[in-house]
Amino acid sequence: MSRTMQIDVRLVPVYDRGRFDELYPGCAALLRDVGKKSLLEKAPTLYHLVEELARTSRDPNVSSLWKKVLQKHVPEMVRCRDEAREAFLARELRQLDRLLYRLEDLFQDLDKDLRWEVPSGKA
Numbered sequence: 001m002s003r004t005m006q007i008d009v010r011l012v013p014v015y016d017r018g019r020f021d022e023l024y025p026g027c028a029a030l031l032r033d034v035g036k037k038s039l040l041e042k043a044p045t046l047y048h049l050v051e052e053l054a055r056t057s058r059d060p061n062v063s064s065l066w067k068k069v070l071q072k073h074v075p076e077m078v079r080c081r082d083e084a085r086e087a088f089l090a091r092e093l094r095q096l097d098r099l100l101y102r103l104e105d106l107f108q109d110l111d112k113d114l115r116w117e118v119p120s121g122k123a
Contacts, residue, residue, distance in 0.1 A: 002071050008062065009091070011100075013045045020044075024107055025115030027053075030070075033122055034062050046107050050074075050081040053110075073110040080106060 013020070021028035021040050026051075031039050034056055039049070054077075056062055057070035080103050087096040 006049075007059065009088070011045045011047050011088075013043045013048045021051060024111040026111040028103055028120075029118070029122075030056070030066055034059070034066065046103050047081055050077045050103070054078055065118050066114075069110065072113065074107065075080070077103065077106050 020043055026087070028040055031037060031052075035050060039052060045053075053070060054074050057067055057074045062070075080099055084096055084103065086101040087093075087099055
């Protein structure tokens with residue numbers, strides 16, 4: 001490592017087509033309902049949200065309606081995030097990009113199921 005410089009490679013959220021809550025209204029409703037509204041204001045990356053969703057899926061205070069959907073999707077999201085982490089650490093940027101696209105697809109699937117299972121946004 002250089003004494004005067006460092007390499008900075010990081011993931012940053014980019015929601016070009018709208019805010020997170022506009023792109024993923026089911027996920028936003030879930031986060032609001034379980035008391036994690038502050039996450040929506042911070043606009044985290046999907047990569048970073050995976051851990052919050054995993055925690056939420058294990059939380060005994062979360063409604064079984066939310067948990068049912070989360071338990072269906074979170075394991076694959078965690079696997080994808082873990083593979084992305086490995087690609088990130090190895091600086092395999094092409095592989096990382098592919099995995100981040102996959103993670104977006106997984107979030108879209110989750111969001112669709114959340115809106116279908118809990119259409120009111122309140123569980």
